Amino acid sequence: MIDRPSPNFDDRMMPVSMIVLHYTGMPDAEGALNRLTSPEAKVSCHYLIDEDGVIYRLVDEEKRAWHAGKSRWRGISDVNSASVGIELVNPGHEFGYRNFPDEQMASLIPLLADIKDRHGIGRGNIVGHSDVAPARKEDPGELFPWEALARYRLALPSPTRDLIDPFWTDAAFLLALERFGYDVTDEQKAVIAFQRRYRPDLIDGIVDGECRAKLLSLLLPRPQ
Numbered sequence: 617m618i619d620r621p622s623p624n625f626d627d628r629m630m631p632v633s634m635i636v637l638h639y640t641g642m643p644d645a646e647g648a649l650n651r652l653t654s655p656e657a658k659v660s661c662h663y664l665i666d667e668d669g670v671i672y673r674l675v676d677e678e679k680r681a682w683h684a685g686k687s688r689w690r691g692i693s694d695v696n697s698a699s700v701g702i703e704l705v706n707p708g709h710e711f712g713y714r715n716f717p718d719e720q721m722a723s724l725i726p727l728l729a730d731i732k733d734r735h736g737i738g739r740g741n742i743v744g745h746s747d748v749a750p751a752r753k754e755d756p757g758e759l760f761p762w763e764a765l766a767r768y769r770l771a772l773p774s775p776t777r778d779l780i781d782p783f784w785t786d787a788a789f790l791l792a793l794e795r796f797g798y799d800v801t802d803e804q805k806a807v808i809a810f811q812r813r814y815r816p817d818l819i820d821g822i823v824d825g826e827c828r829a830k831l832l833s834l835l836l837p838r839p840q
Contacts, residue, residue: 622653622674624660624682629697632677634741635731636684636699636748639755640664641708648705649674658682661701663727669719671727687748690741690797695748700731704756715759728770740797742771743813750809751802758816774814775833781825782832789823792831 638661640648645666651657652664652674661683664672675681683701692698704720707713732742744760745753766773784792790800793810800806804821811819814830 617671617673620649620653620672620674622660623655624658625675625679628680629694632698632700632735633737634689634699634743635728635737636695636701636743636745637756638683638701638703638745639706639708639757640703641710641755643707643711645705648703652703661703664703664705665720665723666705667717667720669723671723684745684748688799689743689748709754709757713757713759716761721761721764725765725768725770728765729768732770739769739772746809746812747798750798750805758812758819762813772834775830779829779833781829784828786823789828789831792835796831796835
């Protein structure tokens with residue numbers, strides 16, 4: 617782990633209860649590091665992981681990094697205060713979105729496990745930037761291997777077995793989606809964010825039986 621201190625942080629207002637994953641959305645790692653450590657940019661994160669697996673520590677976990685922006689998750693609107701932010705180097709949708717390399721994931725998994733255990737974070741609170749800011753963000757995107765994290769109990773898996781369509785109306789689906797944790801102010805963007813996370817092979821913003829069944833399964837109690 618390499619220290620690359622950022623001046624962009626302040627004090628937390630609440631304990632850590634979530635982890636937010638991002639992609640950098642810039643052409644290269646050095647450009648992302650320069651931006652995340654620039655006083656003028658006023659953005660930062662706690663950790664950045666390069667595509668070769670090198671981890672940079674920018675902000676101490678005890679401090680509030682400025683990574684989530686205007687966001688909301690499960691009733692928390694100051695997501696920065698309640699989260700650890702991890703940036704993954706990837707050009708993103710604007711500069712040539714691509715798969716996340718095995719070396720990068722091999723560094724992310726133990727880092728996530730350590731943060732999760734130290735702070736007692738539930739799997740449902742390990743989320744993407746698009747989950748907490750669906751109206752604004754797409755990252756880490758549909759290519760991010762959430763299922764790889766789920767195998768290590770570091771994220772919720774996308775339900776695939778014994779799915780039952782509850783035949784909710786679209787309005788009822790949005791109520792359920794809000795109950796699960798999403799900000800549904802922009803209704804279609806909220807549906808798209810849910811699909812990007814739990815049904816990445818078809819992201820169309822349309823609530824269908826598969827979306828309803830997956831959300832119902834996620835809301836039902838399950839063994840921990």
